[in-house]
Amino acid sequence: MVTNKQVPPLTQNKHTQHYKPLTVSSSNHVLDTLLGGGFTKGNTVLLAGPPGTGKTLFAFQWLFDGIEKKSENSIYLSLTEPLFKNLSNLEMMRFYKRDAIEKQQLTLLDLRREKKEIDPNHLLNALEHHVLQTGSKRVVIDSITAISQQLENTFAIRNFIFRLGDLLATLGCTTLLTSEAATKNLQTPFGVEEFIADTVIALEKVRIGQEYQRCLTVVKNRGRNHKTQRAFYYITNKGLCLYPYSPPTLKHAESRIKVSSGIPGLDRLLSGGFFKGTSTFLAGTTGTGKTLFALHFLIAGLKNNEACLYVSFEESKDALRKNAENFGCNFPQHEQEKRLHLRCEPPESTFIEGHYQTILSLIRRKRIQRCIIDSLSAVANAFPEEHFLSFAKRLYLSLKQHGVTTLFTSAADTKEHMKEFTG
Ligand SMILES: Nc1ncnc2c1ncn2[C@@H]1O[C@H](COP(=O)(O)OP(=O)(O)O)[C@@H](O)[C@H]1O
Ligand SMILES: [Mg+2]
Known part of the structure; x- marks a missing residue:
């Protein structure tokens, strides 16, 4: 022994x-x-x-x-x-x-x-x-x-x-x-x-x-x-x-390039549009035109030949396609040409880390340049504060790190912890 x-x-x-x-x-x-x-x-x-x-x-x-x-x-x-x-x-x-x-x-x-x-x-x-x-x-x-x-x-x-x-x-x-x-x-x-x-x-x-x-x-x-x-x-x-371990970093480069917001008047006000790789937060009550804004933002990206991702927590793919059709934008064609990717899942379909990882994986695999997260408040309402804040902050930094120009939408009448993210 x-x-x-x-x-x-x-x-x-x-x-x-x-x-x-x-x-x-x-x-x-x-x-x-x-x-x-x-x-x-x-x-x-x-x-x-x-x-x-x-x-x-x-x-x-x-x-x-x-x-x-x-x-x-x-x-x-x-x-x-x-x-x-x-x-x-x-x-x-x-x-x-x-x-x-x-x-x-x-x-x-x-x-x-x-x-x-x-x-x-x-x-x-x-x-x-x-x-x-x-x-x-x-x-x-x-x-x-x-x-x-x-x-x-x-x-x-x-x-x-x-x-x-x-x-x-x-x-x-x-x-x-x-x-x-x-x-x-x-x-x-x-x-x-x-x-x-x-x-x-x-x-x-x-x-x-x-x-x-x-x-x-x-x-x-x-x-x-x-x-x-x-x-x-x-x-x-x-x-x-x-899930892969990927701590956010602050090493991203800031771009000097401007990209169109999709709204000509806003582009003029912003001297040409949003800076590439930045995130814009669009908050408003129901019916103020957030989804419409998002759609114009996306169409501007598609026109510019950017790889686009539409993440919807509230609408089905078919609803998004129909909405786009009303504005003369043929989503199925862009999807076929691999320029547009739609991810439509309610927040409850998986847990929050699952959402983060699939969005990140799509961004990397499809080399996404423009992204819509519609809406962040739907995620905030479905998960506890601690989990939501970690998700939102990491997603924001990861999108920046990958140089993705992003539009986050949010309903105004949402939980308190949404406000903590937007400051
Ligand atoms: N193929 C599978 N797919 C998904 N979950 C599985 C599968 N096989 C086992 N599990 C899950 O693994 C759990 C059992 O793991 P086990 O190692 O016996 O746990 P522990 O030893 O900690 O009690 C079960 O609760 C079951 O839900
Ligand atoms: Mg056991």
């Missing part, structure tokens, strides 16, 4: 002669960015979150990723759910490789079958035996809470997790422990696991409108400069998918 903690494995940087810890990818490049590079080889990672946040899925995603990309054998120890249930849930996942289990690249251990109480010494010995036998480099214990519940006090829990981490680090394994965390203050049920683990990722479900949205935070990652922001994610058959 090994008891002393080995000096962690290091690689030498050719240029600086400094040593840096070996990185183990989390299997998701966005999460790796948030972690400040990834996990550190030999470390103990705690994945804490309430039921249904995807802990078990992520654990398997990480193990299969190691097998596929690094040929690293793995062990999965189940203490909560029957293995057959876990495996049948995994069948539809793209990362799932049944033959990895058949070839014993992934060893599955089910401790639930043992009716008697868990003996920590027995468990550590069994783990050491399996790691040595299989040459595993990744170990998942799902969940540590199930073991902690059987230990008599927090001292015993702390002691067990210390010994577990020491043992597996010495054997060259990176360990992932799942924990059924309480939802408040990112604290685990026993309040000790997060102090002992080297890395803590908290998974949460936050209520947005009528729905719950999953999000995660890297609470700590020893030895790495990790990000502390909350990142929203969703689950598909690819596993946990995080």
Whole structure:
């Protein structure tokens, strides 16, 4: 039995002669960015979150990723759910490789079958035996809470997790422990696991409108400069998918070029129109002609051969086409010629980060030069203030960064937090 903690494995940087810890990818490049590079080889990672946040899925995603990309054998120890249930849930996942289990690249251990109480010494010995036998480099214990519940006090829990981490680090394994965390203050049920683990990722479900949205935070990652922001994610058959991490910057260049607003009188007042890449905020009560203004603004862009995007939170594509037709503008033709792109989704169709990411992706992919967001107040009315303000500010900066001339419309009779955005 090994008891002393080995000096962690290091690689030498050719240029600086400094040593840096070996990185183990989390299997998701966005999460790796948030972690400040990834996990550190030999470390103990705690994945804490309430039921249904995807802990078990992520654990398997990480193990299969190691097998596929690094040929690293793995062990999965189940203490909560029957293995057959876990495996049948995994069948539809793209990362799932049944033959990895058949070839014993992934060893599955089910401790639930043992009716008697868990003996920590027995468990550590069994783990050491399996790691040595299989040459595993990744170990998942799902969940540590199930073991902690059987230990008599927090001292015993702390002691067990210390010994577990020491043992597996010495054997060259990176360990992932799942924990059924309480939802408040990112604290685990026993309040000790997060102090002992080297890395803590908290998974949460936050209520947005009528729905719950999953999000995660890297609470700590020893030895790495990790990000502390909350990142929203969703689950598909690819596993946990995080939205790309893209903090806004103030590095955009200010253009001296003027573009037409679409209203000749206004262009004269503005000495030629709006500066390219700037955003204009158009607020007014219903019936004051905001959508009409927006339409003229768009038509001016189309005439100028600019790639245009119309984001509507209130109208259908067909309503926009019909509206344009009344002004002699043939939207379908511009759409066919890939000059015009319409995105019509009510605010409630997805959560706010989903809107931000799809708009940003369209802007990048279609090289949009002119954009209408109609209306910002519809978004403000559908989401809590904190989420809306973050969305609006990031969208505004991203549009600027991409040099997109934008028109935001807003109904005047809207929530207070709309005013906070417009100042
Ligand atoms: N193919 C899928 N598409 C979308 N969601 C899925 C899919 N498979 C599983 N899920 C979601 O993942 C959740 C289960 O994740 P799981 O890892 O078992 O959570 P935890 O271990 O945190 O309790 C379920 O709530 C389900 O909604
Ligand atoms: Mg689970």
